[in-house]
Amino acid sequence: MAASTSPSSAPTAVAPSASPDNAPQPLTPDQLNAATTTVVTTPGAEPVLSPPGGPQTAVSPATAAAWQSNKKVLALWTNNADRNGYAYVDGVGWKRLATNSDSVHEALLTLASSGRLAGSITYPEAADGLVHEIYLW
Numbered sequence: 001m002a003a004s005t006s007p008s009s010a011p012t013a014v015a016p017s018a019s020p021d022n023a024p025q026p027l028t029p030d031q032l033n034a035a036t037t038t039v040v041t042t043p044g045a046e047p048v049l050s051p052p053g054g055p056q057t058a059v060s061p062a063t064a065a066a067w068q069s070n071k072k073v074l075a076l077w078t079n080n081a082d083r084n085g086y087a088y089v090d091g092v093g094w095k096r097l098a099t100n101s102d103s104v105h106e107a108l109l110t111l112a113s114s115g116r117l118a119g120s121i122t123y124p125e126a127a128d129g130l131v132h133e134i135y136l137w
Contacts, residue, residue: 073087076112122135
């Protein structure tokens with residue numbers, strides 16, 4: 001593809017010139033691969049990217065009774081699946097919010113969002129790895 005410059009001198013893509021008889025052109029291997037590759041999304045999948053800001057490396061809790069105190073929520077993630085929200089906790093990593101009920105999940109997501117905006121949160125590590133309660137002040 002050729003590139004031309006606009007008045008702002010930013011490069012813009014220009015369509016390739018058509019063949020003289022306007023006949024269809026064969027696809028390149030890259031175009032064929034892009035056209036035939038199926039993208040599959042899995043409801044309930046967990047986030048795969050870390051938020052910006054230099055988060056610490058994730059660590060596993062030593063026991064199920066450990067508390068995570070004064071932690072910052074760096075990001076929130078959810079998708080179109082029911083009760084599938086996560087909070088990225090600095091120094092811990094992605095933590096899934098409890099899935100007991102819609103109201104519990106929404107309340108925890110609201111608290112995590114408030115913690116992201118206002119400061120830090122404290123929560124106990126549960127044996128199932130989910131966040132079931134959040135303390136925020």
